Every structure is written in C-alpha cells, then in structure tokens.
Amino acid sequence: MTYDQLCQVMGVEGTPEPNDRRFKTGNGYWIDDEMYSWKDAEGRSITLGFREGLLVNFERSEFR
Numbered sequence: 126m127t128y129d130q131l132c133q134v135m136g137v138e139g140t141p142e143p144n145d146r147r148f149k150t151g152n153g154y155w156i157d158d159e160m161y162s163w164k165d166a167e168g169r170s171i172t173l174g175f176r177e178g179l180l181v182n183f184e185r186s187e188f189r
C-alpha cells in the first residue's frame with residue numbers, strides 16, 4: 126500500500142513525524158524510512174512507516 130492509497134483510506138493526509146527516531150529504535154524500521162502520523166477527532170493517533178513509497182510491515186490480512 127502506498128502513502129497516497131493510505132491517505133485515501135484515512136480521508137486525510139498524514140503529518141510527517143519530525144521526531145521519528147524514537148519509532149525506528151528496535152522496531153524493524155530503517156533510518157531512511159519516512160514516518161507519518163494520522164490523528165482522529167478524539168486525539169488518538171497512529172504512526173506508520175514508509176520505505177521506498179510503500180507501507181512497511183503491512184500485512185493485508187490484518188486489515189480485512
């Protein structure tokens with residue numbers, strides 16, 4: 126899944142995460158991965174990583 130596809134599903138664009146190093150420590154992300162966050166109206170957020178334009182660690186079966 127690409128960033129654009131995920132933005133379409135979420136209904137809004139993600140916000141680039143400026144302090145992404147904390148997400149990349151010990152989680153299988155690479156230093157060059159791009160991290161984006163999406164927040165909902167209740168203040169909850171999800172942060173996802175993208176490598177070479179594709180969602181990292183995406184398992185389609187988890188989203189059915």
